[in-house]
Amino acid sequence: MNQPVSSLRCPQCNLLNFASEPFCKRCKINLQETRYAGEANTVNINISFPTGVQPRINAQQNGVGANTPQFAQMPPVDYAPTSEYQLQNQIGFEQWQQANVPVNTRSYPPPPAGYPMQSPTVWRRGGELVIHRYAGTLPDRCVKCNEYISDYSSGAYIKQKYRWHNPLVYIALISPLIYVILSLVLSQRVEVDIPLCRRHLEARKSTGNYLLGGGVAAMIAIFFFGSFGYIGFAFLIFFASLIGLTLGFEYSYKPLQISKIENDYVYLKNANNEYLSGLPNC
Incomplete structure (x- = not known):
């Protein structure tokens, strides 16, 4: 069964990490300490994982050690992603694109009265x-x-x-x-x-x-x-x-x-x- 996973943007290198990641994959800073410091930099993206594949988890509850990442069991070699999994990740990628496309805020004044609007320039x-x-x-x-x-x-x-x-x-x-x-x-x-x-x-x-x-x-x-x-x-x-x-x-x-x-x-x-x-x- 697929489950949605949110994302967390690193405040130092601006890399988009999974919300469950304890450390940034690029600059290795502790993401959990800055998790609630800047909610404006957090982008929720619906990215799902197929059955048998899970993101990194905090293994402190298993006694391995604080902030020590573990991986769930990898899927079998002959595993093929379902169409639902592919569709879910395509939607997540489009959401990421929308969140990272720069917006042109410059606007031009409207032409004076009497100018045709079908040709603006x-x-x-x-x-x-x-x-x-x-x-x-x-x-x-x-x-x-x-x-x-x-x-x-x-x-x-x-x-x-x-x-x-x-x-x-x-x-x-x-x-x-x-x-x-x-x-x-x-x-x-x-x-x-x-x-x-x-x-x-x-x-x-x-x-x-x-x-x-x-x-x-x-x-x-x-x-x-x-x-x-x-x-x-x-x-x-x-x-x-x-x-x-x-x-x-x-x-x-x-x-x-x-x-x-x-x-x-x-x-x-x-x-x-x-x-x-x-x-x-x-």
Whole structure:
């Protein structure tokens, strides 16, 4: 006849032992002394033994000695476990799994009113792409041409950083130093994994090389004209190159441009219309 046996978790090495075990099988500490010290660490699991097989017992009552383990008679060689025994232990194993599976307690805030609940991370709103900044994952199609990305040879996801602040901060441009300070303090930053096909990946790489070359050429021109006393012309080249490189990086190098960040939702624009048509509206 089968009998259920509870279990006891070792407070030192966290090993799950039978409740009748006097010592931990791994670290050998006395489990009976800590049996009632932390009931929160005890997990009851229904594990049964077939007839003739018993767990270790305290043999003090038999006069062998305190806390000296003994074993019951082993089953015969030709013994086969019954289906009831197998089912009982399968249930016990499932209970052990449930007791040891970590629980993800992190939850994301619900989307604002008007967002469709059938897609909790990515939507479209008109010509804009809306994605949750923490849980959003874009479909594996190129955002520029809607080509399917099946493996690395056909494309890849690139990690693009974005920064956004309220447009009212631009009023501080009357003092560039104040604007720089406010933009650094008030800007929200986010990283988005954007899928691109192989053709647009190569185009993005070429654009980055052009921008790098333009920056180096601008620095050489500034030092050249400055060394000959054309300070005003050097400043003109500096500001022109700064504006040009910034706009080129924002609108040519980045696959998508950020529109705003609101309530942990990122709004991106300039995605392919066919790509957007495959997303739910919001």
